[in-house]
Amino acid sequence: MRIDILTLFPEMFAGPFDASIIGRARAAGVLDIALHNPRDYTTDKHHIVDDYAYGGGPGMVMKPDPIFACVDAVQPMAEPSGKVVLLTPQGRLLNHRVVEELAAEARLILICGHYEGVDERVRESLVDDEISVGDYVLSGGEPAAMVLVDAVARHQPGVLGSELSLEEESHAQGLLEYPQYTRPPEFRGMTIPDVLLSGHHAEIAKWRRRQSVLRTARRRPDLLASAELTADERRMVEQELAGE
Numbered sequence: 001m002r003i004d005i006l007t008l009f010p011e012m013f014a015g016p017f018d019a020s021i022i023g024r025a026r027a028a029g030v031l032d033i034a035l036h037n038p039r040d041y042t043t044d045k046h047h048i049v050d051d052y053a054y055g056g057g058p059g060m061v062m063k064p065d066p067i068f069a070c071v072d073a074v075q076p077m078a079e080p081s082g083k084v085v086l087l088t089p090q091g092r093l094l095n096h097r098v099v100e101e102l103a104a105e106a107r108l109i110l111i112c113g114h115y116e117g118v119d120e121r122v123r124e125s126l127v128d129d130e131i132s133v134g135d136y137v138l139s140g141g142e143p144a145a146m147v148l149v150d151a152v153a154r155h156q157p158g159v160l161g162s163e164l165s166l167e168e169e170s171h172a173q174g175l176l177e178y179p180q181y182t183r184p185p186e187f188r189g190m191t192i193p194d195v196l197l198s199g200h201h202a203e204i205a206k207w208r209r210r211q212s213v214l215r216t217a218r219r220r221p222d223l224l225a226s227a228e229l230t231a232d233e234r235r236m237v238e239q240e241l242a243g244e
């Protein structure tokens with residue numbers, strides 16, 4: 001997968017994109033990330049990328065011309081042409097489903113906004129999709145782009161150690177993860193559930209499933225609505241939540 005990122009602050013991406021999952025995906029050649037600065041596509045002496053809002057009001061607006069010029073220059077740099085995605089608080093909320101959808105694209109071109117926003121004509125005639133990573137205010141689209149890239153990178157074949165770990169992942173099933181433990185079996189007086197030491201794999205699977213369902217019910221009841229639960233599990237959830 002190829003991802004082009006348009007940002008006024010390309011240096012913000014150096015650390016995160018060289019480590020961990022993304023670093024490995026890039027090293028393996030599964031992920032090709034290129035950073036571009038719209039400021040390099042300005043034609044005025046002072047390389048101005050923002051300006052006052054027509055109609056007044058606080059804050060600066062990103063000018064359309066450097067962004068259009070940058071996308072026009074970047075599209076022919078690789079094939080196929082990329083879906084242009086604007087990171088913005090007004091976008092579709094990123095979730096597992098949206099990540100899968102974007103991960104299926106061969107190429108993405110991400111635009112990170114800054115200042116109070118981007119000129120509306122960028123949205124109207126350059127952008128194909130708009131994504132938000134949550135209902136809180138960031139100072140720019142850069143951290144959001146990092147989140148999006150990390151999440152889609154995990155879906156590229158060969159990026160995860162085993163394809164299974166993705167399959168098993170809680171969000172694929174619509175459930176939170178079960179509690180996990182590793183050695184030592186007793187730490188500062190705290191032990192681990194006996195079933196995990198039993199070696200009884202069917203019982204362990206049952207325990208984990210139950211823990212996932214209960215934890216989801218307690219912490220994220222909103223997720224349960226679309227989770228695939230058996231009738232027995234639905235009853236267990238009712239009972240547990242009633243008894244608290």
Ligand code: 9D3
Pocket residue numbers: 087088089112113114115116117131132133134135136137138139140141142144
């Ligand atoms: C004046 C109103 N502000 C909205 C609450 C304007 C504004 C705030 C923050 C405009 C842009 C930004 C910068 N944020 C992003 O570009 C952004 C973002 C976010 O702030 N939250 C969650 N997802 C994203 S994706 C891009």
